[in-house]
Amino acid sequence: MHKKKQMAVKVCLIVVLTLMMAIPAMTADNVLMMATTTSTDNTGLLDDLAPHFTQATGVELKWTSVGTGKALKMGENCDVDVLLVHAPSAEKTYVEKGFGVNRREIMYNDFVIIGPESDPAGIKGKKVVDALDAVRAKGAVFVSRGDNSGTHKKELSLWKATGAAVPEKETWYVQTGQGMLASINIAAERNGYSMTDRGTYIKYADTMSGNPPLKVLVEQDNILLNQYSVLSINPERCTKAKFDLATTFSDWLAGTEAQGLIRDFKLLGKPLFVPNAIK
Amino acid sequence: MDFILAGFIEAIRLLFSGDDQTWSAVGATLKASSGSMAASLTIGVPLGFALGYFQFPAKRQLRLLVDTALALPTVFIGLVVYAFISNRGPLGEMGLLFTLTGIAIGQTILALPVVIALSATAVESMDRHLRALLISLGASRRQLLFSSLWEVRYGVLAAGLTAYGRVMTEVGISMMVGGNIKWHTRTITTAIALETGKGMFSTGIALGLVLIAIAFGVNVCLSFLRKK
Amino acid sequence: MTVSQPIYRIENLVHRYNSDPVLAVDRLDIEPASIMGLVGPNGSGKSTLLKLMAFIFRPTQGRILFDGKSALPFDSSVRFLVTLLTQDPYLMKRTVFKNIAYGLKVRGNRENWTRPVHDALAMVGLDPDIFAHRQWDQLSGGEAQRVALAARLVLKPRVLLLDEPTASVDAASSELIRAASLRARSEWGTTLVIASHDREWLYDVCDEVIHLFKGTPTGAGRSNMVFGPWVPEENGLYSKLIGDGIRFTVSAPPNADATAFIDPAVIRILNSGEASTAENITFVDGTVIRIASEKQSGNLFADVRAGSLTLVVRVDESHLAAMTLHRGWPVTLAYRPDSIRWL
Numbered sequence: 001m002h003k004k005k006q007m008a009v010k011v012c013l014i015v016v017l018t019l020m021m022a023i024p025a026m027t028a029d030n031v032l033m034m035a036t037t038t039s040t041d042n043t044g045l046l047d048d049l050a051p052h053f054t055q056a057t058g059v060e061l062k063w064t065s066v067g068t069g070k071a072l073k074m075g076e077n078c079d080v081d082v083l084l085v086h087a088p089s090a091e092k093t094y095v096e097k098g099f100g101v102n103r104r105e106i107m108y109n110d111f112v113i114i115g116p117e118s119d120p121a122g123i124k125g126k127k128v129v130d131a132l133d134a135v136r137a138k139g140a141v142f143v144s145r146g147d148n149s150g151t152h153k154k155e156l157s158l159w160k161a162t163g164a165a166v167p168e169k170e171t172w173y174v175q176t177g178q179g180m181l182a183s184i185n186i187a188a189e190r191n192g193y194s195m196t197d198r199g200t201y202i203k204y205a206d207t208m209s210g211n212p213p214l215k216v217l218v219e220q221d222n223i224l225l226n227q228y229s230v231l232s233i234n235p236e237r238c239t240k241a242k243f244d245l246a247t248t249f250s251d252w253l254a255g256t257e258a259q260g261l262i263r264d265f266k267l268l269g270k271p272l273f274v275p276n277a278i279k
Numbered sequence: 280m281d282f283i284l285a286g287f288i289e290a291i292r293l294l295f296s297g298d299d300q301t302w303s304a305v306g307a308t309l310k311a312s313s314g315s316m317a318a319s320l321t322i323g324v325p326l327g328f329a330l331g332y333f334q335f336p337a338k339r340q341l342r343l344l345v346d347t348a349l350a351l352p353t354v355f356i357g358l359v360v361y362a363f364i365s366n367r368g369p370l371g372e373m374g375l376l377f378t379l380t381g382i383a384i385g386q387t388i389l390a391l392p393v394v395i396a397l398s399a400t401a402v403e404s405m406d407r408h409l410r411a412l413l414i415s416l417g418a419s420r421r422q423l424l425f426s427s428l429w430e431v432r433y434g435v436l437a438a439g440l441t442a443y444g445r446v447m448t449e450v451g452i453s454m455m456v457g458g459n460i461k462w463h464t465r466t467i468t469t470a471i472a473l474e475t476g477k478g479m480f481s482t483g484i485a486l487g488l489v490l491i492a493i494a495f496g497v498n499v500c501l502s503f504l505r506k507k
Numbered sequence: 508m509t510v511s512q513p514i515y516r517i518e519n520l521v522h523r524y525n526s527d528p529v530l531a532v533d534r535l536d537i538e539p540a541s542i543m544g545l546v547g548p549n550g551s552g553k554s555t556l557l558k559l560m561a562f563i564f565r566p567t568q569g570r571i572l573f574d575g576k577s578a579l580p581f582d583s584s585v586r587f588l589v590t591l592l593t594q595d596p597y598l599m600k601r602t603v604f605k606n607i608a609y610g611l612k613v614r615g616n617r618e619n620w621t622r623p624v625h626d627a628l629a630m631v632g633l634d635p636d637i638f639a640h641r642q643w644d645q646l647s648g649g650e651a652q653r654v655a656l657a658a659r660l661v662l663k664p665r666v667l668l669l670d671e672p673t674a675s676v677d678a679a680s681s682e683l684i685r686a687a688s689l690r691a692r693s694e695w696g697t698t699l700v701i702a703s704h705d706r707e708w709l710y711d712v713c714d715e716v717i718h719l720f721k722g723t724p725t726g727a728g729r730s731n732m733v734f735g736p737w738v739p740e741e742n743g744l745y746s747k748l749i750g751d752g753i754r755f756t757v758s759a760p761p762n763a764d765a766t767a768f769i770d771p772a773v774i775r776i777l778n779s780g781e782a783s784t785a786e787n788i789t790f791v792d793g794t795v796i797r798i799a800s801e802k803q804s805g806n807l808f809a810d811v812r813a814g815s816l817t818l819v820v821r822v823d824e825s826h827l828a829a830m831t832l833h834r835g836w837p838v839t840l841a842y843r844p845d846s847i848r849w850l
């Protein structure tokens with residue numbers, strides 16, 4: 001009876017220890033720490049690029065994917081070495097304030113406006129500005145992320161482009177404060193419109209077995225382009241930031257190999273990013 | 280909702296096919312939670328015992344403070360710990376951000392009030408006859424203390440298990456302090472958050488089941504410490 | 508020295524809980540190897556007195572001398588010599604064996620405990636082979652209390668304090684507990700102090716019985732205690748209904764809720780045929796439920812049930828032959844209301 005008990009305790013201990021050993025060993029030197037937005041991580045692009053980068057340069061890339069606002073804040077706090085984000089105007093201010101340096105455009109993807117197939121506001125095929133005016137005029141449900149993310153900022157800029165105020169307090173304007181996918185799902189439940197990056201929409205459509213209740217209604221407008229840039233953290237402010245590794249990463253991303261990888265990257269069989277780095 | 284069934288199948292596949300990413304997350308979860316549990320039990324049990332056992336001024340106020348701390352939201356703890364260990368923070372020099380140690384520190388703060396409050400409650404609910412019994416059988420002051428602690432061992436075990444449950448399942452601290460870095464600080468819960476964000480609902484459910492499986496394993500192990 | 512020193516001497520003892528006095532004992536001596544009984548209603552301070560004598564906590568005032576020396580809780584002079592068994596069976600969350608061996612363990616006794624533990628179990632009528640390895644929660648209430656007693660007996664204590672040891676156990680366990688306690692005295696000369704509601708048992712086995720009332724000893728030996736409230740009668744007397752339509756009549760009490768004491772010696776059992784009316788004498792009808800002789804004095808006493816009261820009455824031995832006193836026999840008691848003492 002006692003022996004059996006002791007055996008059981010031993011077995012449990014061994015299992016726990018084995019599991020703890022199963023973690024891959026950490027390599028501390030030559031590590032580049034990056035903060036990026038959820039969209040790049042969620043599409044799997046970084047998982048695709050990181051091994052190639054390590055192979056080419058011998059530098060390990062670690063990244064944390066957070067909202068754009070938080071990513072910028074982490075850079076400001078010297079917690080990361082490099083940023084890969086998509087909020088051009090915020091980035092420019094960031095560089096002006098001296099937090100980031102060497103902003104370099106790498107690639108873009110695009111946003112789309114989605115809505116129910118019935119399209120109650122009749123926006124299908126319109127230009128963005130006309131489409132949003134129609135939504136506003138109709139008072140149709142429009143779901144916004146409302147989380148100060150890059151995507152949210154983009155959406156706000158579209159509303160501003162209509163020349164009228166953002167419908168912040170309208171009852172038909174639903175701010176979720178959640179991620180893109182959660183917001184799309186809410187839009188579907190409410191039979192409303194939303195603006196999303198194409199990558200998330202492709203994923204969403206895939207989970208709906210190819211027949212999603214929400215369809216792409218507005219696309220291919222220049223205003224919907226979503227520019228991704230890489231920024232190094234200012235080494236004069238953050239002395240511990242690995243500026244040289246950040247530069248290596250930036251150069252590599254703009255190089256032929258990485259630009260080719262970005263072009264060839266497919267999400268569920270569909271291309272997503274267009275490389276546009278200037279060498 | 281066929282992704283729930285898909286999640287079940289996926290969970291079995293992840294666990295038995297030796298999926299590297301899953302086992303890395305399992306390892307990170309176990310490492311961080313073991314560290315935080317070791318720390319919170321070492322600090323919390325003596326404090327909880329003292330809080331429940333001794334009479335001293337401001338005891339009630341202290342108790343109130345601990346009970347209130349039970350309601351600390353994990354994202355808030357994550358934010359505060361981040362503020363301290365960020366490179367710009369007072370402890371930035373220690374390089375704890377984006378490490379499992381950092382997560383363990385946050386989780387210790389999360390678990391401590393649970394351990395303290397529940398072991399204090401266990402001690403308070405100790406039978407009032409116990410003291411008389413032990414003294415009457417000839418226990419010295421020291422023996423009285425240790426025998427009393429031994430008598431409440433099941434209560435302390437329950438406190439530990441409750442705290443372990445909170446620590447294993449929290450996502451705010453791991454996300455904020457650990458950064459959900461693949462192969463390093465990606466725990467099961469942050470992986471679930473990520474997979475959900477990616478729309479991979481069935482993988483998210485699978486990981487959730489993996490977490491439950493681990494919790495079950497831990498409880499099975501600890502059930503041997505209980506009577507019978 | 509021929510005069511033995513008392514094992515306990517209590518001097519000017521006062522104990523308060525939250526400033527409410529619960530116990531005040533001016534002086535009390537207990538002889539070594541004697542058996543002392545404590546009687547008194549609930550809340551009379553019996554448990555407190557026993558806990559103080561067990562040195563579980565300090566008295567608010569006064570001191571307790573043990574073997575002639577003032578002692579306090581945890582003192583090495585008393586720690587291993589005095590032990591207390593409380594009313595509710597309470598065991599540690601361990602096996603029966605470990606519960607009983609605990610006292611040996613804290614005494615730093617490194618010998619094999621099997622023998623003494625098994626002996627102690629046998630002493631309380633529990634088969635060691637069956638019970639030694641049971642868990643604390645695999646026992647009935649009576650078994651648990653017997654294990655608790657065994658945990659005291661294994662220590663061969665100089666003083667064994669028993670606080671209502673049989674109040675919450677079955678009759679068989681009760682009998683075994685009583686027998687084992689008395690054996691401790693006869694085998695090791697253990698001094699016993701027993702608080703119990705069972706007066707008859709105490710009068711049978713004790714060398715002395717102390718009455719505690721509202722925290723103070725009110726005398727030794729047998730006595731009757733009747734609680735208020737009292738209601739006035741026409742003739743300046745007071746009375747209380749004691750059931751079966753019977754009134755218990757007393758002299759004017761100091762207050763309506765005072766407690767009356769009646770010495771068994773002032774109550775008389777009427778001879779059959781004797782008139783039950785007289786000046787200044789009160790008569791009460793009852794039934795004899797028990798006849799017993801007091802251990803020390805050899806005096807005979809009868810317990811008479813009147814309504815819901817049981818009155819102890821001293822029986823004059825010379826009258827015993829003349830009277831037919833049997834269990835269940837109806838009798839009439841006579842006493843003078845003014846012979847009642849008040850508390």
